[in-house]
Amino acid sequence: MLAAPIPDNDSDRLAALREMLILDTPPEERYDKIVQFAAHEFDVPVALISLVDENRQWFKARVGVDVCQTDRDVSICGHAILQSDIFVVPDARIDPRFADNPLVAGPPNVVFYAGAPLAMPNGYVIGTLCLISQRPRTLDATELAIISSLRDLLVEELTASTEAPHA
Incomplete structure:
Protein backbone atom coordinates (compact mmCIF):
# COMPACT_ATOMS: atom_id res chain seq x y z
CA MET A 1 0.00 0.00 0.00
CA LEU A 2 1.26 3.41 -0.92
CA ALA A 3 0.27 6.05 1.64
CA ALA A 4 -0.39 9.47 0.15
CA PRO A 5 2.56 11.83 0.38
CA ILE A 6 2.20 14.72 2.78
CA PRO A 7 2.15 18.01 0.86
CA ASP A 8 4.73 20.66 1.73
CA ASN A 9 1.97 23.08 2.76
CA ASP A 10 0.19 20.54 4.98
CA SER A 11 0.70 22.48 8.23
CA ASP A 12 -0.90 25.57 6.65
CA ARG A 13 -3.66 23.44 5.11
CA LEU A 14 -4.38 21.86 8.50
CA ALA A 15 -4.43 25.27 10.20
CA ALA A 16 -6.97 26.47 7.61
CA LEU A 17 -9.09 23.35 8.20
CA ARG A 18 -9.01 23.84 11.99
CA GLU A 19 -9.98 27.51 11.61
CA MET A 20 -13.19 26.39 9.89
CA LEU A 21 -14.37 24.81 13.18
CA ILE A 22 -16.10 22.01 11.29
CA LEU A 23 -14.19 18.91 12.42
CA ASP A 24 -16.13 16.65 14.80
CA THR A 25 -19.32 18.70 14.50
CA PRO A 26 -22.73 16.99 14.49
CA PRO A 27 -24.35 15.89 11.22
CA GLU A 28 -26.12 18.64 9.28
CA GLU A 29 -29.05 18.06 6.96
CA ARG A 30 -27.67 20.24 4.16
CA TYR A 31 -24.52 18.10 3.90
CA ASP A 32 -26.43 14.85 4.37
CA LYS A 33 -28.64 15.79 1.41
CA ILE A 34 -25.61 16.30 -0.81
CA VAL A 35 -24.22 12.82 -0.15
CA GLN A 36 -27.68 11.25 -0.43
CA PHE A 37 -28.13 12.89 -3.82
CA ALA A 38 -24.63 11.86 -4.95
CA ALA A 39 -25.16 8.22 -3.94
CA HIS A 40 -28.48 8.14 -5.78
CA GLU A 41 -27.33 10.04 -8.88
CA PHE A 42 -24.21 7.91 -9.35
CA ASP A 43 -25.81 4.65 -8.18
CA VAL A 44 -23.08 3.97 -5.62
CA PRO A 45 -23.58 2.49 -2.15
CA VAL A 46 -21.19 4.95 -0.47
CA ALA A 47 -20.88 8.73 -0.73
CA LEU A 48 -18.92 10.87 1.72
CA ILE A 49 -17.85 14.36 2.56
CA SER A 50 -14.41 13.52 3.88
CA LEU A 51 -12.22 16.06 5.67
CA VAL A 52 -8.56 15.09 5.95
CA ASP A 53 -6.65 16.15 9.07
CA GLU A 54 -3.25 15.10 10.45
CA ASN A 55 -4.15 11.52 11.30
CA ARG A 56 -7.52 10.69 9.80
CA GLN A 57 -10.20 11.37 7.30
CA TRP A 58 -13.34 12.37 9.16
CA PHE A 59 -16.74 12.15 7.50
CA LYS A 60 -18.86 15.29 7.82
CA ALA A 61 -21.63 13.46 5.96
CA ARG A 62 -21.90 9.85 4.92
CA VAL A 63 -24.14 7.37 3.19
CA GLY A 64 -23.39 3.65 3.22
CA VAL A 65 -20.82 3.45 6.02
CA ASP A 66 -21.28 3.27 9.77
CA VAL A 67 -17.87 4.57 10.80
CA CYS A 68 -17.27 8.31 11.08
CA GLN A 69 -13.55 8.24 10.26
CA THR A 70 -10.62 6.15 9.06
CA ASP A 71 -6.87 6.54 9.39
CA ARG A 72 -5.25 9.00 6.99
CA ASP A 73 -2.50 6.55 6.08
CA VAL A 74 -5.04 4.20 4.45
CA SER A 75 -7.15 7.01 3.03
CA ILE A 76 -7.63 7.18 -0.72
CA CYS A 77 -8.95 10.70 -0.05
CA GLY A 78 -5.41 11.50 1.13
CA HIS A 79 -4.34 10.97 -2.48
CA ALA A 80 -7.32 12.88 -3.87
CA ILE A 81 -6.54 16.07 -1.92
CA LEU A 82 -3.25 16.28 -3.81
CA GLN A 83 -5.03 16.51 -7.15
CA SER A 84 -6.23 19.60 -8.98
CA ASP A 85 -9.26 17.79 -10.39
CA ILE A 86 -11.43 14.77 -9.73
CA PHE A 87 -9.37 11.72 -8.78
CA VAL A 88 -10.83 8.50 -10.23
CA VAL A 89 -9.69 4.98 -9.42
CA PRO A 90 -11.71 2.64 -11.67
CA ASP A 91 -10.56 -0.56 -9.90
CA ALA A 92 -8.49 -0.21 -6.74
CA ARG A 93 -7.89 -3.98 -6.63
CA ILE A 94 -5.54 -3.73 -9.62
CA ASP A 95 -4.10 -0.29 -8.89
CA PRO A 96 -0.63 -0.78 -7.33
CA ARG A 97 -1.18 2.23 -5.05
CA PHE A 98 -4.21 0.65 -3.41
CA ALA A 99 -4.38 -3.11 -4.09
CA ASP A 100 -3.15 -4.07 -0.61
CA ASN A 101 -4.92 -1.23 1.21
CA PRO A 102 -6.98 -2.75 4.06
CA LEU A 103 -10.04 -0.76 2.89
CA VAL A 104 -9.69 -2.42 -0.53
CA ALA A 105 -8.60 -5.91 0.57
CA GLY A 106 -11.26 -6.08 3.30
CA PRO A 107 -14.42 -4.29 4.42
CA PRO A 108 -15.69 -1.98 3.03
CA ASN A 109 -14.02 -3.58 -0.05
CA VAL A 110 -13.46 -0.36 -2.00
CA VAL A 111 -13.14 -1.09 -5.72
CA PHE A 112 -14.25 2.13 -7.46
CA TYR A 113 -13.33 5.51 -5.96
CA ALA A 114 -13.91 9.03 -7.23
CA GLY A 115 -12.93 12.01 -5.11
CA ALA A 116 -13.56 15.64 -5.98
CA PRO A 117 -11.07 17.80 -4.02
CA LEU A 118 -12.69 20.49 -1.87
CA ALA A 119 -10.46 23.47 -2.66
CA MET A 120 -11.52 26.38 -0.51
CA PRO A 121 -11.23 30.04 -1.62
CA ASN A 122 -7.95 30.33 0.34
CA GLY A 123 -6.51 27.66 -1.98
CA TYR A 124 -6.27 24.87 0.59
CA VAL A 125 -7.87 21.52 -0.15
CA ILE A 126 -9.56 20.35 3.05
CA GLY A 127 -11.04 17.08 1.86
CA THR A 128 -13.20 15.50 -0.81
CA LEU A 129 -16.67 14.74 -1.95
CA CYS A 130 -16.21 11.08 -2.77
CA LEU A 131 -18.07 8.18 -4.30
CA ILE A 132 -17.26 4.53 -3.56
CA SER A 133 -18.50 1.25 -4.96
CA GLN A 134 -17.62 -2.42 -4.62
CA ARG A 135 -17.61 -2.86 -8.39
CA PRO A 136 -15.32 -1.32 -10.99
CA ARG A 137 -16.50 1.57 -13.10
CA THR A 138 -15.50 4.86 -14.66
CA LEU A 139 -17.17 8.25 -14.95
CA ASP A 140 -18.14 9.71 -18.31
CA ALA A 141 -17.88 13.42 -19.14
CA THR A 142 -21.45 14.13 -17.99
CA GLU A 143 -20.87 12.40 -14.66
CA LEU A 144 -17.59 14.26 -14.16
CA ALA A 145 -19.44 17.53 -14.78
CA ILE A 146 -22.14 16.59 -12.25
CA ILE A 147 -19.68 15.68 -9.49
CA SER A 148 -17.73 18.85 -10.27
CA SER A 149 -20.91 20.93 -9.90
CA SER A 161 -21.25 28.30 6.85
CA THR A 162 -17.73 28.67 8.19
CA GLU A 163 -17.50 32.41 7.49
CA ALA A 164 -20.60 33.04 9.60
CA PRO A 165 -19.89 34.33 13.11
CA HIS A 166 -19.35 31.51 15.59
CA ALA A 167 -21.12 31.58 18.95
Missing part, protein backbone atom coordinates in the same frame (compact mmCIF):
# COMPACT_ATOMS: atom_id res chain seq x y z
CA LEU A 150 -21.80 19.18 -6.64
CA ARG A 151 -18.29 19.86 -5.38
CA ASP A 152 -18.59 23.54 -6.29
CA LEU A 153 -21.93 23.81 -4.46
CA LEU A 154 -20.44 22.06 -1.45
CA VAL A 155 -17.44 24.42 -1.36
CA GLU A 156 -19.83 27.41 -1.53
CA GLU A 157 -21.86 25.96 1.35
CA LEU A 158 -18.80 25.20 3.44
CA THR A 159 -17.42 28.68 2.80
CA ALA A 160 -20.68 30.39 3.73
